[in-house]
Amino acid sequence: MAYSTKTDAKWQKKWEETGLYRFDPKRTDKKLYCLEMFSYPSGANLHVGHWYNYGLTDSWARLKRMQGWNVFHPQGFDAFGLPAENYAIKTGIHPKDSTYKNIETMEEQLKKMGATFDWDYEVITCDPEYYKWTQWIFLKLYEHGLAYRKKAPVNWCPSCKTVLANEQVVDGACERCKNDVTKKDLTQWFYKITDYAQELLDCLPKLDWPEKTKKIQQNWIGRSEGAELVFEGADGSFSFKVFTTRADTLYGVTYVVLAPENELVDRITTSECKAAVEQYRETTKKQTEIERLSTAREKTGVFTGAYAVNPANGEKVPVWVADYVLAGYGTGCVMAVPAHDERDYEFATKYKLPIKRVIKGEEGVDDTLPFVDDGILTESCEFSGIGSAEARRNIVLKLEKQGKGELKVNYRLRDWLVSRQRYWGAPIPVIHCEECGAVPVPEKDLPVELPYNVEFTPDGESPLAKCEEYINAPCPKCGRPAKRDPDTLDTFVCSSWYFLRYPDNRNAEKAFDTEWIDKMLPVDKYVGGAEHAAMHLLYARFFTKALRDMGYLHFDEPFLSLVHQGTILGPDGNRMSKSRGNTISPDEYISENGSDVFRMYLAFGFAYTDGGPWSDDGIKAISRFVGRIERLVEKATALNAAQGAGVNGSAEKELNHVRNVAIKGVTEDAERFQFNTSIARLMELVNALYKYESGSQMNNALFIDTINDLLKLLAPFAPHLSEELWEQMRGSYSIFDQQWPKWDEKALVLDETEIVIQLNGKIKDKIMVPSGLDKAQTEEAVMKDPKVTGLLEGYTVVKVVAVPGRLVNIVVRQ
RNA sequence: GCGGAUGUGGCGGAAUUGGCAGACGCGCUGGAUUUAGGUUCCAGUGGGCGACCGUGCAGGUUCAAGUCCUGUCAUCCGCACCA
Numbered sequence: 089m090a091y092s093t094k095t096d097a098k099w100q101k102k103w104e105e106t107g108l109y110r111f112d113p114k115r116t117d118k119k120l121y122c123l124e125m126f127s128y129p130s131g132a133n134l135h136v137g138h139w140y141n142y143g144l145t146d147s148w149a150r151l152k153r154m155q156g157w158n159v160f161h162p163q164g165f166d167a168f169g170l171p172a173e174n175y176a177i178k179t180g181i182h183p184k185d186s187t188y189k190n191i192e193t194m195e196e197q198l199k200k201m202g203a204t205f206d207w208d209y210e211v212i213t214c215d216p217e218y219y220k221w222t223q224w225i226f227l228k229l230y231e232h233g234l235a236y237r238k239k240a241p242v243n244w245c246p247s248c249k250t251v252l253a254n255e256q257v258v259d260g261a262c263e264r265c266k267n268d269v270t271k272k273d274l275t276q277w278f279y280k281i282t283d284y285a286q287e288l289l290d291c292l293p294k295l296d297w298p299e300k301t302k303k304i305q306q307n308w309i310g311r312s313e314g315a316e317l318v319f320e321g322a323d324g325s326f327s328f329k330v331f332t333t334r335a336d337t338l339y340g341v342t343y344v345v346l347a348p349e350n351e352l353v354d355r356i357t358t359s360e361c362k363a364a365v366e367q368y369r370e371t372t373k374k375q376t377e378i379e380r381l382s383t384a385r386e387k388t389g390v391f392t393g394a395y396a397v398n399p400a401n402g403e404k405v406p407v408w409v410a411d412y413v414l415a416g417y418g419t420g421c422v423m424a425v426p427a428h429d430e431r432d433y434e435f436a437t438k439y440k441l442p443i444k445r446v447i448k449g450e451e452g453v454d455d456t457l458p459f460v461d462d463g464i465l466t467e468s469c470e471f472s473g474i475g476s477a478e479a480r481r482n483i484v485l486k487l488e489k490q491g492k493g494e495l496k497v498n499y500r501l502r503d504w505l506v507s508r509q510r511y512w513g514a515p516i517p518v519i520h521c522e523e524c525g526a527v528p529v530p531e532k533d534l535p536v537e538l539p540y541n542v543e544f545t546p547d548g549e550s551p552l553a554k555c556e557e558y559i560n561a562p563c564p565k566c567g568r569p570a571k572r573d574p575d576t577l578d579t580f581v582c583s584s585w586y587f588l589r590y591p592d593n594r595n596a597e598k599a600f601d602t603e604w605i606d607k608m609l610p611v612d613k614y615v616g617g618a619e620h621a622a623m624h625l626l627y628a629r630f631f632t633k634a635l636r637d638m639g640y641l642h643f644d645e646p647f648l649s650l651v652h653q654g655t656i657l658g659p660d661g662n663r664m665s666k667s668r669g670n671t672i673s674p675d676e677y678i679s680e681n682g683s684d685v686f687r688m689y690l691a692f693g694f695a696y697t698d699g700g701p702w703s704d705d706g707i708k709a710i711s712r713f714v715g716r717i718e719r720l721v722e723k724a725t726a727l728n729a730a731q732g733a734g735v736n737g738s739a740e741k742e743l744n745h746v747r748n749v750a751i752k753g754v755t756e757d758a759e760r761f762q763f764n765t766s767i768a769r770l771m772e773l774v775n776a777l778y779k780y781e782s783g784s785q786m787n788n789a790l791f792i793d794t795i796n797d798l799l800k801l802l803a804p805f806a807p808h809l810s811e812e813l814w815e816q817m818r819g820s821y822s823i824f825d826q827q828w829p830k831w832d833e834k835a836l837v838l839d840e841t842e843i844v845i846q847l848n849g850k851i852k853d854k855i856m857v858p859s860g861l862d863k864a865q866t867e868e869a870v871m872k873d874p875k876v877t878g879l880l881e882g883y884t885v886v887k888v889v890a891v892p893g894r895l896v897n898i899v900v901r902q
Numbered sequence: 903g904c905g906g907a908u909g910u911g912g913c914g915g916a917a918u919u920g921g922c923a924g925a926c927g928c929g930c931u932g933g934a935u936u937u938a939g940g941u942u943c944c945a946g947u948g949g950g951c952g953a954c955c956g957u958g959c960a961g962g963u964u965c966a967a968g969u970c971c972u973g974u975c976a977u978c979c980g981c982a983c984c985a
Contacts, residue, residue, distance in 0.1 A: 300906060300980095307905070310984065332985060345985090387983085412983050422985045431983055500984055621980085692927075693914060703914065705928050713927085715942085765916065768926035775926095778943085844922045849966050850954095851922060889965050894921050899965050 091714055096683050096808045100202055108822055109204040111160045116607045120157040122149040123587055123647075125616030125624075126164045126211075129190035130171065134197045136656045136664070136672050136690075136702070137617075143687040144653070144696060144763055145615040146203040150804035151758050153204065154828040160608065161204050162590040164211035165191050168219075168579045170253065173512040177544050183512040184540065187214060202683055202807055209590050213582035218589065219514035220535035221599035222582050225631070226517055227528050234280045234634055237526065240505055241349070241373075244272035249548030251509040260374065271373040276507035276575070277516060281630045285309050285499040288629055296649040298697075304621040310500025315484040316419065317493040319344055322395035322404050326356055331418030331498050336479035337425040338400045339468035340446035342436065345389065345408045345422045348372040349415035356407060358393030365390050365409055372411045387412050387435045398423075399492040400483065401469065410435065418498050426458065433458035447476060504627065506578045511542055511551035513576030521563035521570035530564050536572070550574035583624060584631040587611055587646060599640075606642050614647040621652075651761050654699025656690070661701045672702045684806035685710050691763035691805050714809060716774050717802070721813045723781065724795045732787030735835075739783050740790055746776035747794050748835040754801045755828070767805065773798055792817070797829045843869075844895035845876055852879055863890050870896040 103109065124145050127138065146161070153159045172183035191212060198205065211218060229235040243252040245262040251272075256263040281288075289309050292302045314333035321327060330344065346353055348369045357365045368390045389410030396407050412431055413422050426436035426443040436443050447463040449455030455463060462476035471479050487493030507516065515536045517529035529536055539558040542551045552558055553574035563570040585599075591608035592600040625647070632646040657663060658670025665671065678686050685707065693706040735744045753769035777794060780786070796817060803810035803823050814823040837859050843866065845853040855876070857869045867890040870876055876898075883900035890896045 417984050709927055771926055887965060891921055897965050
């Protein structure tokens with residue numbers, strides 16, 4: 089019977105019945121935690137991306153298993169989120185109902201993939217048993233000062249009366265009603281990830297992660313060294329700090345700028361300027377972040393009427409408000425040095441503010457303004473004549489003595505806003521009491537369960553706020569009537585610790601057992617999309633470090649080794665999308681060819697981390713390859729296995745050579761997620777077996793033995809097929825309990841090696857020499873070869889470069 | 903605008919520390935099997951008649967460059983004035 093979905097079903101059943109992939113909790117010494125980023129349970133079937141991520145990582149896990157590792161390979165669902173809630177608003181189907189239904193479908197599909205997932209350890213983030221502990225972590229963070237409340241602007245659609253996610257704002261307008269979106273300040277919960285900014289940066293070099301991902305995180309954290317300087321109001325009624333990396337340009341400050349959102353603006357704006365400033369602030373609110381931060385746009389701003397004093401020289405400079413200054417970065421105030429900053433230069437030119445040079449270029453350097461490089465100070469009192477680098481330090485040190493400045497490291501990273509004005513998420517376990525303020529829900533009362541009966545229609549309030557039986561609760565401290573926090577947690581919170589829950593998913597007493605997860609973690613291999621390079625991966629690292637500092641675990645990093653799969657594009661080379669009509673549905677291909685053919689095509693047709701365009705022709709090639717293997721097994725099972733032994737003649741040696749090259753190649757390539765070349769080595773082995781089989785004499789034992797190795801090497805990539813053929817070869821169940829083949833170094837070396845002969849770097853000929861010659865021997869063998877002496881006639885040899893086993897380059901002169 | 907990545911036959915893609923460019927496969931060509939088509943099996947296949955030329959383009963380093971250096975172009979992806 090040829091391989092088909094029937095084969096898939098047969099073995100999936102047997103694997104399940106025998107519990108083949110069950111993790112053995114007793115063998116933690118050889119544990120290997122292999123994890124793919126879990127998925128959102130959408131209503132649709134598994135798409136090619138799921139297969140590419142899960143199918144091939146599963147192949148890697150199978151390889152590791154056969155190498156003797158006790159692989160922990162769990163799976164679960166990131167089940168809270170916006171799509172289910174939007175779906176509910178549209179159709180009236182409750183998010184809980186649709187989500188659990190989708191999970192059921194998806195589980196079924198994932199099982200059909202034939203992966204080694206151990207479903208006993210499944211985690212679903214919208215289960216109260218899970219989010220109970222998401223809430224518990226919130227309480228712990230709060231207890232340790234890592235969760236706090238502050239005001240922050242949200243996108244607000246005045247017409248829908250609802251808060252919008254960035255992706256729901258299209259060109260400054262509400263996605264649904266097309267009205268202008270503005271900003272609204274709400275008091276919201278934050279996690280203090282900035283406390284860990286430095287450590288998150290410091291630990292990056294040690295991680296076995298793609299360099300570009302580390303770079304993204306490094307940029308996201310954005311450490312910059314500079315200084316905080318104090319500017320006082322000219323009338324002495326106020327003061328504020330600015331952050332600058334260019335303290336050396338302090339004497340060139342001709343104005344200062346506050347972010348429009350800065351609270352100081354209200355206090356300092358003079359009555360004559362009030363109207364203009366207010367109007368400017370309103371316009372700013374309507375800008376989307378993209379518009380506001382666009383470089384193409386002309387800079388705008390207004391004068392507040394107030395003046396501040398330059399702490400270095402006592403000069404009076406005007407205070408402006410402009411939206412090119414961001415409230416969330418640094419102090420939200422900037423000292424403007426138009427002569428030495430492009431943005432300030434542009435702004436000053438437009439509003440006719442003075443421009444004062446305080447830095448000269450070194451000898452011969454073009455220092456036309458704006459001159460933003462380091463140079464020599466000028467017009468800067470006692471600092472004139474010294475270099476920028478030195479001045480940056482000295483100027484701050486001088487101000488420090490007067491209490492007007494200090495050296496300071498600033499990070500671009502902002503605290504993580506976790507409040508969402510949504511229903512379908514983990515409720516924030518806090519009760520707001522008029523007397524006692526924000527009171528955390530006591531641990532014993534967790535989980536704060538999400539009520540089922542709520543009104544989703546957006547009307548300006550969090551859906552939970554309108555649910556009377558939910559929102560009203562007695563204050564845990566004083567017992568008086570109070571109200572629950574109406575918001576839910578960002579779904580990134582749920583996914584920031586699921587890998588900690590997997591190994592201990594049934595624990596009803598704790599989020600996880602410390603001793604146990606210290607054994608099970610860190611995750612040894614984490615595989616998922618590059619789009620999570622900044623946020624998810626940073627948040628998960630932060631959670632790990634925070635929980636470590638609270639003593640709940642004792643490792644520093646959650647994911648030791650990380651791989652990003654590439655993207656499979658449509659056949660036209662574009663990103664797959666319904667609107668383009670270029671989507672590929674795995675289901676049709678699988679029912680026609682079987683899941684292993686589909687998986688192997690994904691393995692063979694692409695460089696794993698690059699991805700690329702889909703091709704139907706590629707899948708046919710794999711189908712053919714499977715047929716070739718089946719016919720080999722058919723031949724082998726008809727043979728008398730007792731005939732023949734060892735590796736003797738040259739044909740046998742050649743087959744054995746290819747076999748060992750394949751073992752080495754597959755072992756090393758699959759290890760580093762280079763599945764395409766792994767399959768190529770298997771194809772070579774199959775070709776060699778055909779060639780051997782067509783020869784005049786056959787050593788049955790060698791042939792059969794080689795086929796057995798072939799099947800083992802194939803097993804990770806085509807698990808059902810290999811298990812089936814292994815059974816036909818009368819191997820004992822299961823092939824996945826067999827030992828991974830080891831290669832024989834001796835068999836990798838042929839008797840003779842081909843050496844390339846180059847003359848002045850150009851290839852002229854090739855000769856065979858005995859293998860294993862060293863440099864001098866290679867040179868000798870080549871130089872006395874008649875072919876070479878012939879080549880050299882009429883030339884003078886200048887130099888000979890010999891590379892053993894590869895080539896000899898002879899440098900000659902006429 | 904800034905940052906990152908990529909660029910190799912007709913196509914997908916291979917090439918340890920710089921050491922035979924194009925592994926493996928698709929496609930194509932030819933042959934065998936077959937009544938025929940398909941399937942299967944075998945062989946050939948970067949370009950050029952050739953000396954030679956070929957890894958986006960132009961330089962450079964080296965006995966030797968797809969690989970290292972400088973510049974440049976194109977495509978894709980992130981981030982958005984970071985003071």
